[in-house]
Amino acid sequence: MSPFRLLLFCFAWLTFALAVGAESTPAKRTAARATRAEPEEPGITFNSVHVDGPYIAMTFDDGPSATLTPKLLDLLAAHHIKATFFVIGENVAEHPEIVARAAREGHEIANHSWSHPNFGKMSDEGVRHQLQQTDDAIKNATGKRPRLLRPPYGSITAREKRWIHDEFGYDIILWDVDPYDWKRPGPAVVRSRILKETRPGSIVLSHDIHPGTIEAMPSTFDELEAKGFKFVTVPELIRMATPRPSHPSPQPGGNVSPSTNGSPSPTPSPASSPAG
Numbered sequence: 001m002s003p004f005r006l007l008l009f010c011f012a013w014l015t016f017a018l019a020v021g022a023e024s025t026p027a028k029r030t031a032a033r034a035t036r037a038e039p040e041e042p043g044i045t046f047n048s049v050h051v052d053g054p055y056i057a058m059t060f061d062d063g064p065s066a067t068l069t070p071k072l073l074d075l076l077a078a079h080h081i082k083a084t085f086f087v088i089g090e091n092v093a094e095h096p097e098i099v100a101r102a103a104r105e106g107h108e109i110a111n112h113s114w115s116h117p118n119f120g121k122m123s124d125e126g127v128r129h130q131l132q133q134t135d136d137a138i139k140n141a142t143g144k145r146p147r148l149l150r151p152p153y154g155s156i157t158a159r160e161k162r163w164i165h166d167e168f169g170y171d172i173i174l175w176d177v178d179p180y181d182w183k184r185p186g187p188a189v190v191r192s193r194i195l196k197e198t199r200p201g202s203i204v205l206s207h208d209i210h211p212g213t214i215e216a217m218p219s220t221f222d223e224l225e226a227k228g229f230k231f232v233t234v235p236e237l238i239r240m241a242t243p244r245p246s247h248p249s250p251q252p253g254g255n256v257s258p259s260t261n262g263s264p265s266p267t268p269s270p271a272s273s274p275a276g
């Protein structure tokens with residue numbers, strides 16, 4: 001081999017070695033990133049929880065109501081049921097004593113915005129203001145900061161979920177049982193819808209600002225108890241989470257994809273519903 005050809009050979013080999021090296025490093029990084037990214041955003045968003053026992057969470061939104069929430073608190077106390085209240089900041093500022101009572105009686109108080117806007121269509125600054133004002137109002141009323149958020153209408157983007165979780169520490173709580181009580185279909189319909197849809201691990205949505213909802217509750221509680229369900233708050237339900245038995249394929253998007261410990265739940269997305 002002439003010195004020239006040897007030089008050419010060495011140059012070609014070096015080029016090849018560098019190319020392989022350059023190829024393999026980002027490839028490894030990509031693989032590592034993909035591994036870390038799955039499951040997607042574990043434990044941030046829940047609309048039901050996979051549990052081993054007959055546990056469910058009753059949730060009541062949009063209050064407190066001056067007249068209906070105290071009635072509901074009496075009912076819950078009579079049934080020894082702990083519920084979760086997603087309160088509106090404006091209403092908390094108006095009736096802090098009702099929220100204080102609910103917290104004292106063992107219910108979970110959670111953030112449902114200051115004035116019920118659509119987070120999916122708002123600036124980050126607007127959302128931040130809604131959350132912080134309500135967080136402060138709940139802290140003033142109960143002495144404790146909330147740890148859960150239910151976005152009004154279930155409307156929230158994947159990006160908002162991420163930064164809200166990072167800044168406020170909130171889990172994002174949706175639901176899997178929706179009786180559409182805000183349409184005021186009457187207590188019997190509210191009850192029958194809840195009884196039909198509730199499963200172990202369900203998060204049941206309703207609103208303590210509609211008289212028919214409160215009217216439906218005594219018999220709803222009786223019948224859920226007769227079916228063997230046990231009532232816990234949403235944080236208690238999340239603490240009971242066990243891995244889902246199957247391994248469903250990851251859901252695209254993630255905006256409204258329900259996840260519990262990273263496992264997508266088969267329940268329908270509530271985000272398109274005008275409830276919440």
Ligand SMILES: [Zn+2]
Pocket residue numbers: 061062112116152153275276
């Ligand atoms: Zn609401």
